[in-house]
Amino acid sequence: MSSNRTLYDKIWDAHTVGGADGTDSLLYIDRHLLHEVTSPQAFEGLRLAGRVPWRLGSNIATPDHNVPTVGRRRGLEGIQDPISRLQVVTLDDNCRDLGIEQFDINDIRQGIVHVVGPEQGLTLPGMTIVCGDSHTSTHGAFGALAQGIGTSEVEHVLATQCLVQSKSKNMRIRLDGVLASGVYAKDLILSIIRKTGTAGGTGCTIEFCGSAIEALSMEARMTVCNMAIEAGARAGLIAVDETTLQFVRNRPYSPKGALWSLAEANWRELVSDENAFFDIDMTIDAARLEPQVSWGTSPELVLGVSEKIPAPHSFESSDKQELATHSLAYMGLEAGDAITDVALDRIFIGSCTNARIEDIRIAAEVIRGHRVASRIKQALVVPGSGLVKKQAEEEGLHKIFKAAGFEWRDPGCSMCLAMNDDRLEPGERCASTSNRNFEGRQGYLGRTHLMSPAMSAASAIRGKITDPRDYL
Amino acid sequence: MKAFEKFTGLIAPMDRANVDTDQIIPKQFLKSIKRTGFGDNLFDAWRYLDEGLMNKSPNERRINHDFVLNQSQYQGASILLARTNFGCGSSREHAVWALQEYGFTCVIAPAFADIFYNNCFKNGLLPIALKENIVSSLFEEIAASADSYCLEVDLQEQRVTKPDGTALTFEIAPERKASLLSGLDEIGKTLLRQADIKAFEEQHTKAQPWLFTDHS
Ligand code: SF4
Numbered sequence: 001m002s003s004n005r006t007l008y009d010k011i012w013d014a015h016t017v018g019g020a021d022g023t024d025s026l027l028y029i030d031r032h033l034l035h036e037v038t039s040p041q042a043f044e045g046l047r048l049a050g051r052v053p054w055r056l057g058s059n060i061a062t063p064d065h066n067v068p069t070v071g072r073r074r075g076l077e078g079i080q081d082p083i084s085r086l087q088v089v090t091l092d093d094n095c096r097d098l099g100i101e102q103f104d105i106n107d108i109r110q111g112i113v114h115v116v117g118p119e120q121g122l123t124l125p126g127m128t129i130v131c132g133d134s135h136t137s138t139h140g141a142f143g144a145l146a147q148g149i150g151t152s153e154v155e156h157v158l159a160t161q162c163l164v165q166s167k168s169k170n171m172r173i174r175l176d177g178v179l180a181s182g183v184y185a186k187d188l189i190l191s192i193i194r195k196t197g198t199a200g201g202t203g204c205t206i207e208f209c210g211s212a213i214e215a216l217s218m219e220a221r222m223t224v225c226n227m228a229i230e231a232g233a234r235a236g237l238i239a240v241d242e243t244t245l246q247f248v249r250n251r252p253y254s255p256k257g258a259l260w261s262l263a264e265a266n267w268r269e270l271v272s273d274e275n276a277f278f279d280i281d282m283t284i285d286a287a288r289l290e291p292q293v294s295w296g297t298s299p300e301l302v303l304g305v306s307e308k309i310p311a312p313h314s315f316e317s318s319d320k321q322e323l324a325t326h327s328l329a330y331m332g333l334e335a336g337d338a339i340t341d342v343a344l345d346r347i348f349i350g351s352c353t354n355a356r357i358e359d360i361r362i363a364a365e366v367i368r369g370h371r372v373a374s375r376i377k378q379a380l381v382v383p384g385s386g387l388v389k390k391q392a393e394e395e396g397l398h399k400i401f402k403a404a405g406f407e408w409r410d411p412g413c414s415m416c417l418a419m420n421d422d423r424l425e426p427g428e429r430c431a432s433t434s435n436r437n438f439e440g441r442q443g444y445l446g447r448t449h450l451m452s453p454a455m456s457a458a459s460a461i462r463g464k465i466t467d468p469r470d471y472l
Numbered sequence: 473m474k475a476f477e478k479f480t481g482l483i484a485p486m487d488r489a490n491v492d493t494d495q496i497i498p499k500q501f502l503k504s505i506k507r508t509g510f511g512d513n514l515f516d517a518w519r520y521l522d523e524g525l526m527n528k529s530p531n532e533r534r535i536n537h538d539f540v541l542n543q544s545q546y547q548g549a550s551i552l553l554a555r556t557n558f559g560c561g562s563s564r565e566h567a568v569w570a571l572q573e574y575g576f577t578c579v580i581a582p583a584f585a586d587i588f589y590n591n592c593f594k595n596g597l598l599p600i601a602l603k604e605n606i607v608s609s610l611f612e613e614i615a616a617s618a619d620s621y622c623l624e625v626d627l628q629e630q631r632v633t634k635p636d637g638t639a640l641t642f643e644i645a646p647e648r649k650a651s652l653l654s655g656l657d658e659i660g661k662t663l664l665r666q667a668d669i670k671a672f673e674e675q676h677t678k679a680q681p682w683l684f685t686d687h688s
Contacts, residue, residue, distance in 0.1 A: 014679070017665070017672040026662065028672055030683050038564065040505035049659070054669075057684075066503065083503040083526055090505050127683065134563040134587060148587055150565035152594030152658070160662040162669060166645065168586075198490060199557040202586055232560065234586045255682035263682045298490055319489040319555055326488075417499050426523075438494040438561060444523040 004275040006170045007237050008205040011145040011270070015128045017162060026162040030127040033113045034061035034100070034154070036091040037419070038132030042155035043094040053098055054161035060122055061095050061102040063088045064112045065419045069382050069409035075106045084420065111385025111411040114138040114352035118222065119385055121251025125240045125267040130157055135352050135435065137228040141221035142248065143240040143270040145205070148229065168234065171204035171280040172272075175212035177287025182469035184362070185220035186354060186433070186452035188212065189227040190292035192284060194302035201233030204280060207272060208238050212286035218247040219358035226353045227435050230299040239271040291468055293339055294437050294450040296327030301437075303339050305455070305467045311335035330439055331447050332427070340465050342449070345428040347372070347379035347406075347460040348442070349453050351416035354433035355384030357391050359453040364397040366457035366471045372405035373463030379406045380422065382414040406460070418443045431459040473596045475655030480624040481550030481577060485614045486540050491554055492561035493588060497570040500526055510566055511573030515541065541574075551623055553610055554581045558599075559588025568595045578625050580632070582607050593648050596655065598627060600642045627652060 005013070017026040039061070046052070053059060066084040076092075079085040088105060095102040103109040103116060110116070114135055117123040123139045129146035130136060132154040139146035149163065157163060173192060193200075206228050213221065221238050228236025238244075245264060248254050255263045290304040301324065303309070312324035312335070328335060333342065349355070349363050360383060372379045381401050383389035389411055392398055398408045415422040416434040424430055424446025433456050437448035451459070454468035461471065501513045503526060516524035519541060521534040535542055541549070552571065558581040559567060568591045571579065577597065582604040584592075592599045602610075613634070614621045624633040627649060632640045651658060662669075677684045 015676075017668050026665065026669070028669070028676060037502050041507045041565075044505075044507070049657075051659070055673075081503075087503055087505055124682070126680070132563060134561070148563040150563055150568075150587060150591035150594060152565060152591065156659050156662065159659045160669065161673070162662055164658060164662060198560050199583060199585070202557070202583065232557070232585060255685065259682045259685065263680070266680065298492075322488070323490060417494075419499050419503065436492075436494070436561060438492045440498055440517050441494050444498075444517065 004273050004277060006272040006276040006278065007143060007207055007239055007270055008145065008170055009276070011126060011128065012167055014126070015145070025165055025167065027128060027165045028162055029130050029157050030058060031117070031122060031129040032059045032157050033117055033129065033131035033136070034059060034091070035065060035113050035131070035133065036063045036087045037065045038151050039094065039154055040087065040090045041151050042132070042158060045155045046158055051159045053100070053158050056099055058161065059100045059158070061091060061100055062110050062113055062116050063091055063105055065413045065417065067105055067110070067412040068420050069412050069414050069422060072105070072410040080421065108386035108390065111388065112352045112355065112413055114226065115356060115384030115388065118142065118218070119251070119387055121248060121254030124248060124254060124263070125244060125270050130163060134229045135226050137234065137236045138222050138226040138352055140225040140228065140236040141218060141238050142244055143238060143267065145235055145237070147234045169204045169279040170277065171201055171206045171233065172278040172282070173206055173208050174210040174281070174283045175208065175286040176210040176283070177212055177285050178215070179212060179286055179289065182291055182454060182467070182472050183289050184452045184454060185216055185223040187289055187292040188286060189224045190294065190299070190302045190450060191289055193227065193231045193299050194292070195282070195284065196231045197300045198230060198298055199232045201228065201231040204233050205235045205237060206231065206233040208236060210286070213238060214241065217358055218243060219356040222356065223353055227299070230435055240267045291452065291455050293455060293465055294448070295331065295333060295339060296324065297330050297437055297439050298323055298327070299435065299437060299450060301327055305339060305465070307339060309333050309335050309337050309339060340467065342429070343375065343464045344431050344459055345375070345377050346424060346430040347376060347456055348382070348415040348430055348432040348434065349456050350380065350382030350384070350414050351434035352384065353435045354453050355382060355388065357388050359433065360388065360392045360397055361395070363453040363457040364400045366454050366468055367404045367406070367460065368400050370404055370461045370471070372460045375463040376460060379460050380409055380415060381406050382409045383411050385411045404460070415442055417441060431456045431465065473655045473657070476596055476598060476627050476652040478624070478626045478628065479550070479577065480622050482546065482548055482620050482622050483551040483553050483614060484540055484546040484549035485553045485611050487555065487611060489555035490557045490560055493559055493564050493567040494561055496559070496567040497564065498524060500524065502564060502566055507569060508573065510570035514570040514574040515539070545620060548575065550575055550577045551625065552576050552579045553607065553614070554579065555607065556582040556604065558584050560585035563587045565591045565594070568592055568597050572597055580607065580610070593651060594658065596652060598625065598652060600632065602640060602642060606640060
């Protein structure tokens with residue numbers, strides 16, 4: 001093998017099934033994560049064709065999108081909407097029938113699939129990982145090739161352990177410099193998407209590197225890779241280093257003893273070679289960033305917190321001008337206004353982008369000793385998993401939130417996409433730590449501003465979009 | 473999957489860029505455990521003036537008559553024309569199912585988001601990428617044309633023919649083209665390579681044994 005391969009090249013090479021005749025490759029899949037929304041039709045297809053899972057042990061399931069974030073003691077009975085309940089029950093049935101391991105609604109390990117995988121050590125460096133969910137890119141933080149797939153592909157992976165795929169291009173985004181206080185991984189990735197646009201990474205696997213990335217914790221790296229898809233890339237990657245190994249060690253499903261030593265030696269190789277070729281290269285000075293927030297209905301419409309809402313004519317292409325015009329109208333905003341003057345109705349701290357323990361700690365630190373502004377109708381903290389929730393409670397963080405007027409909920413996707421009961425009413429505006437601000441994403445005619453947990457917490461205090469540095 | 477055949481169809485122009493899958497089929501309709509039943513809710517938030525809920529019949533809804541697909545001249549359209557980065561966002565394959573059930577066989581745009589593009593081929597929907605300026609001129613020609621504007625789509629020849637007889641060619645990966653034309657079950661095709669997969673697995677187990685200490 002040549003010694004000028006990217007990290008992506010290396011994982012790709014280690015997983016392509018030989019003996020191919022045509023041009024399309026078969027990529028072997030090590031880990032398959034399942035949830036209730038994109039799997040039922042795949043299981044049905046499998047059954048109709050009389051097929052069985054190729055390698056049972058590679059699959060792991062948990063319900064997350066539809067589960068309620070209150071009244072969980074009642075288990076399945078607690079799901080009010082019968083259609084949602086049927087979807088969760090269908091996952092239970094499919095897993096039981098086929099023998100697929102599941103962290104079900106009553107299991108403390110249940111949570112958002114992208115929080116659960118890493119937490120359990122089911123996500124390991126060098127793996128190929130897929131899930132019927134575009135934010136599977138999250139797991140790339142471990143130096144794993146992790147990609148979202150459609151339902152037909154879920155069925156394909158169940159049946160064959162492989163994905164038919166052609167190789168993507170290599171893109172590298174280098175972030176150097178020390179982040180200023182109040183600036184976090186979420187600000188990094190929002191500023192990247194502002195620069196690349198939502199299609200800038202289409203057809204690419206993005207490797208994030210540089211001193212600003214190296215300094216990040218695993219939680220923060222996951223936040224960055226989570227939103228690689230919002231830059232158009234199916235997968236994001238970060239090289240393996242001590243931080244990665246430290247996180248993975250001693251997780252319930254990570255290798256132990258002699259296997260660990262073997263794995264560790266292999267994982268240390270999971271970096272791009274010095275002379276590796278990247279089709280696209282981009283550099284961002286991370287030291288100069290201020291906290292970022294989205295203002296429009298596309299994750300590329302992002303501002304620094306000190307900036308003013310832009311006028312459509314300030315954009316170059318007619319496509320972007322049109323997008324900006326639509327956004328201003330949908331979001332009910334005026335060009336030229338300071339983003340910090342925008343008043344809010346709800347606060348959502350959660351989602352696979354920002355619902356890990358570190359996110360909750362940061363938000364708690366900001367909110368400690370303050371109260372949620374009276375104009376805020378609802379402020380939610382939704383931990384990413386049952387274990388994150390437990391950990392936060394052991395640290396007493398729930399008390400800080402509750403004292404401030406936040407609701408402390410049970411784990412799930414919740415208001416990130418509002419498939420359960422947590423949602424915005426028409427016209428309401430939300431400070432959200434999630435990853436998508438598309439029209440109606442958080443509820444019919446709802447308005448979303450994406451930001452870090454620190455900014456969400458600060459914004460809760462003032463009732464409008466607020467620079468978190470005012471409270472640090 | 474049905475084999476893809478040459479056809480002539482009416483084109484509907486949707487002049488928007490970055491159409492995301494949340495718009496193509498909003499999340500409340502993803503609760504279904506079936507593969508069908510999404511056509512009435514394609515572009516739900518744009519097509520209707522009231523909020524769409526599962527099991528709400530289209531007859532009870534308030535129609536947005538300004539929306540392109542509700543205009544009389546585009547009824548029966550089987551080709552959708554849109555601006556760049558079509559299908560971005562969520563991986564939901566329901567977006568493809570909804571487009572097909574509504575009656576679309578083909579989507580034309582300057583560029584598509586990866587996962588959506590991929591999902592199209594699993595279901596027999598043909599995404600055609602044409603250059604930005606060509607797409608722009610199509611929008612103009614449709615707006616200027618008095619009659620209904622139809623295109624002939626010929627996948628075999630990788631060609632789209634306009635009403636005036638001008639042909640536009642498009643690129644498509646050979647294996648993707650072949651799978652649409654044959655309509656073959658992709659899983660069945662992959663399983664023909666069972667021996668390769670088993671051989672790979674054996675070697676992979678030796679190289680990375682920690683991946684195979686299965687929990688079940
Ligand atoms: S938290 Fe949001 S983005 Fe993440 S998996 Fe759930 S719905 Fe998708």
